[in-house]
Amino acid sequence: MYWDEVIKMKTNENIKYDGWLDRYLLGKVSEITTLIELGCGWGDDTSFLHTLNCNLISCDISSESMKFIHKYFPDIETRQFDLREKFPFQNETADYIVADLCLHYFDNIELNRILLEIIRVTKTNGMLYVRVNSINDTNYGVGQGKQISEGIYMTETGKKRFFDKSNILNTFKIFKIIDMEEVILMKYGEAKIAWELVLQKM
Template structure:
């Protein structure tokens, strides 16, 4: 089994009964989200399911995606009739071309090599309609509480930390990664995650 998948399966198995709780970071994107009232929003790497819950409470249709079947099983225990897809982003996205208006990826795009990350972005662009939007958060290079600069270096700002692969981004790397997109919003922010302060980048980009 993929060691990353095994790690996350154990995490979700250990918190099966822990209730969902979200922070309102998506509030500022209401105008973007509203454009997808008639089309399911893809929650890519939904994990704990916080953003799925946020969207479902506001009557959006959501496709909740993760490579951990334990995460999706846990989430289905809290939300009825949930539309889920289990897959590894490195294998591509199982969606038709130009089939989504909005994709959300909250802390799920920073586990890959640079080339893999670029390939995943190409897949996201393929799935989005013209002028469709990706809203995401990723690790910052200042995220010291969660391993920035620690472990065995694989690539610049990409580390093996006790068998867990993690990437951390600075602004110049993000602007390079998204240079073929229209960057609507990019800001480094401090959030509370897993009971500790976390430094992350929050980004909204539009397919050109």
């Protein structure tokens, strides 16, 4: 698997949390009982989330990701699964869910199913914090590979999707959109353009 090979090359020196969740979560620690992190990778956000006083469950499809998290964050609960499958959680498990730069690897049908699973496992009025590729993300893949539908390209590593504002509004319409902003990320060296979303289950 592509991500297994990527994560095999990582060490704790590669963990780079860029602070994006601070303004959303630091003042709400008392409200969080269970937080599910989707697509945790090599723990950029995990390094912050594990400092919160909550039941954190970090998830990824990659077995190497799970090994990495266990090595550097041994007290964190993990689950390995494919987001395209039914999530291994009971209904209304999570107060909050974080999905950072992991939901843009799926086509419309796959992503719609994933969002319905997120709805199922999130408590009423629970929050979802998301970042996804912007259509303006020229340094990281826009236009690369074979275009298979609007904003979606098939690359050597699989599908990559890029969103404009109308795509965001349509794709995430099953949630109440609390905030949405196109942001510049510098965590990878060159500027990466992404959408940052705060969503609520109603």
